[in-house]
Amino acid sequence: MPCLASKISKRVLALRAHKRASTLIWALTSGCQLLLLAKAVTVAVAGHEWPWPTPEHLGAVGLVYLYAAIVCSLASLSVLRHSAEALIKGWEEHSVTSRAEVTEPLLEKGAADAGQEGADRRGTITLLLHYSSYDLPLLLLAFSAGAVAALGQALIPFYTGRIIDYASIDPDVGQFEHTIVLLILVSLGCSIFTGIRGGFFTVCMAKLNVRIRTRLFDSLLAQELGYFDCTNTGEITSRLSADTTTVADQICLNLNVALRSLTQAAMVLVFMFDASWRLTIITFISIPCVILLCKVYGEYYRELSKAVQTELANANSVAEEALSSMATVKAHAAETSTRHAYQQRLRAFAVLQLKEALAYGAYAATNTFLPNVVNAVTLFYGGRLVLDGRMSAGALVSFMLYQQSLNSAFQALGDVFSSLSAAVGAADKVIEMIKRVPKVPAPGSLAPSEFSGRVELQNVDFSYPARPSLRVLNGVSLQINPGEVVALVGPSGGGKSSIVKLVERFYLPSNGLVLLDGRDVGVYDPHWLRRRVALVSQEPVLYARSVRRNILYGLEEDDGEAPGSVPSPDEVEQAARLANAHSFISDWPQGYETDCGEKGTTISGGQRQRLAIARALVRRPSVLLLDEATSALDADSEAVVQEALDRLMKEHTVLVIAHRLSTVMNADRIVVVAEGAVQAVGTHEALLEAGGLYANLVRKQLAGSAAGSSASLRAVTSSASLQPFSPSL
Structure with missing residues (x-):
């Protein structure tokens, strides 16, 4: 143990040494770069007007060579710093991976996360550029219009300075009026091309928005059901x-x-270099300071933006949950606790936004102060040049206008950097969802011409992705022959509905096989399979569309169906008749064109259930999966729906989860499922003779029926009378 602690301590010390070395290199190279910039300013103030070395001035290097050497030195220092940082980072990774068995819990995860984060950022930016590349012609047109507008923006200070010279310094009425006309024309052209640039970029913005939403929605549709559980x-x-x-x-x-x-x-x-190269050098020195400030601020603001988006999503999740179940909230008088939960999320969101505001305030103050200082220095030195006769007053005015234009450009670039950091922070989560690969493999394309409808589970184990440690099914084996009706009964949480979900391939088993006609359910084409295997769930969902389109849900041309394979109106009506739904549909003023409203909330439970049965029947399936299709209905609605189900079960392979005694009694086989395993299998009579759980359930139900209760396998019984588990489903 002391040896292990010593190794960990050495690794930590090594990483700290690497960090100190990286900081030292950054400080030395940055200091040298600042000295070079100071030298550039000194040359601009005190240097001679010799662009090239001349024989008349021995030892003179020339301004071109001198500034070229300064620029090369600055670039070399930057390359040196990045190379040294890359080398140190490589040493860090080697230091971590060389002793992975010792340092992995302490160090490797952080290094891996940092590397992954960098890769994610590069991937996000690359993918966003790829999405934008579809609009490259429009972007080029926008850029061209922007270049013309920028030229106009540069010409406006130029002509302004000329106008001042022609009006006061060197009066010339003709040139004064001519320059005024030019200034107006340049301003008009600048405004026109600015509008063209903005219009094209707005179009690109709208198209990119649609493109990202489409990609994200397509990715969400492709995800497995377990993703939405988590x-x-x-x-x-x-x-x-x-x-x-x-x-x-x-x-x-x-x-x-x-x-x-x-x-x-x-x-x-x-234009600034043309007006005064000395003043331009002094002004240009402020650029590295602004860039450095933007870089540091942008990194911090990016992380804050991601945290803000996460907290906002959490708050939206609380609101979505409450708004989608408002009846439950009001029924339990839980408005106060719901409001508290939402406000708690919003408080965390507000704290992060406060940090954002403080960071932006500090950045804006600094970014505003630096240009004003540069303006003051420029005015001081430019005024000295005018007093010495080396620069005209008009040229100085033009230069100050140029400088204001340059400051506004870099100010805008600073704002752009922070805004783009926020956008990329939000994009990280979006792109993460877009690039997510579903954990359930893509389905196959098998569409056989014959399908008998044999369902089989072979030694299936299963756990839900949201609760991977909780085993729902343990070695379940079950076979349903073509044309057979098999009923699943047992306590709630025993695994009955999970069997149906596995047959539907909503989830994949941890072990074992789920077969249809002897083939794994995943080899079939999903559209073909959904026509042969139909599901009627306990709480069916209808959509804000007509009754006819709700019955045809998934079978329209927009779903990829050929025009000839879409069920006709007569087939829709026939399915509704079989489901005992045609009568109430016909009573509505608009009949089959009646809008069901959002989630079908304007339609009663029994009517929704019968429409769901019609939706299953219109597919003409070979296999019907009935997951407690009548459990949420009142007695009258249950009787009508059960009549439709009884009629259907005579013509299909049926796997039914039911609590109604008549349904269970008429099944070819009854499978008792509890604690994730098959407890008993047999007919109604055989299970009664064998005694045990099923016999107790029937006796209790009959006793409840005699006392005036409905015939239901959900009769309330004591845990002592029904061993080894509770009979409620």
């Missing part, structure tokens, strides 16, 4: 609505501003 609906909707809008709007808007600002800065610098 992910809050509020988080998903927040990514799909707020985050996608943030990403698309911010990226296109800031790309627009960034291209405009860069082009404007480049144009302005040309």
Whole structure:
């Protein structure tokens, strides 16, 4: 143990040494770069006007050579710093991986997370650029219009300075009026091309927004059901609505501003050098300070933005949960606790936004102060040049206007950097969802011409992804022959519904096989399979569309069905008749074109259940899966729905989870499922003769029926009378 502690201590000390070395290298290289910038300013103030070495001035290097050497030195120091940091990082990774068995719990995870985060960021930016590349022609047009507008922005200070010279320094009425006309024309052209640039970028923004939303929604549709068990609906909707809008709007808007600002800065610098190269050098020195500030701030702001988006998604999740079950909230008078939970999430969100505000305030104050200091220095030195006769007053005015334009360009670039950091922070989660690979393998494409409907489970183990440590099924084996009706009974949580979900391939078993006609359920084409295997669940969902389209759900041309394979109106009506639904549909004023409303909440439970049965029947399936299709209904509705189910079970292979005694009695076989295993199998009579759980259930139910209760296997019984487990489903 002391040896292990010593090894861990050495690894920690080594990493600390690497960190100190990296900090020292950064400080030395940054100090040298600052000295070089100071030298550039000194040369600009006190240097001679010799661009090249001349024989007349021995020892003179020349301004071109001198500044070229300064730029090369600055670049070399940057390369040296990055190379040294990469080398130290490599030593760190080697130090971690060389003793993985010792340091993995302490160090390796952090290094791996940091590497993964960097890879994720690169992947996010790359994918966003890829999505934007589809609009490359529009972006090129926008950039071209922006370049023309930037040239106009640079010409406005130029003509302004000329106007001042022609009006006061060197009066010339003709040139004064001519320059005024040029200034107006340049301003008009600049405004026109600015509008063109903005319009094209707005179109690109809208198209990128649609493209990201489509990709994200496609990815969500492809995910396995277990993903939605483990992910809050509020988080998903927040990514799909707020985050996608943030990403698309911010990226296109800031790309627009960034291209405009860069082009404007480049144009302005040309005119500034023409006006005074000395003043331009002094002004340009402020750029590294602004860039460094933007880099440090952008990294911090990016992390804050990601945390803000996460907290907002958590708050949306609480609101979504409450709003989607408002009847339950009000029924239990839980408004106060729900409000408290939502406010608690919002408080965390507000704290992070406060940090964002403080960070932005500090950044904005500094970024505003630096340009003003540069303006003051420029005015001081430029005024000295005018007093010495080396620069005209008009040229100084033009230069100050150039400098303001340059400052605004770099100010915009700083804002762009912070906004893009926020957008990329929001994009990380969106792109993470888009790139997520479903854990359930993609289904096959088998679509055989014949399908008998034999269902088989072979030694199946299963746990839900949300509770991987809790085993729901333990070695379940079951076979349902074509045309056979098999009923599953047992306590709630025993695994009955899980068997149905495995047959539907909503989940994959941990071990064992789920077979249809002797083949794994995953080899079949999903559209073909959903026509042969139909599900009627306990709480069916209807959508805000007509009754006819709800019955045809998944079988329309938009679902990939050929026009000839879409069930006709007569087939829809026939399915409704078999489900005992045609009569009440016909009573509605609009009949089969009646809108069901959101989630079918305007329709009674019994009517929804019969529409769900019609939805299953219109597929003409070979296998019917009935998951407690009548358990949530009142006695009258249950009788009507059960009549439809009894009629269906005579013509299909049926796996039914039921609590109604008449359904269970009529089944070919009854399977008692409890604690994730098959406890007993047999007919109604055989299980009664064998005694045990099923016989106790029937006796209790008959006793309850005699006392006036409904004939249900959900009769309340004492745990002592029904061993070894509770009979309630």
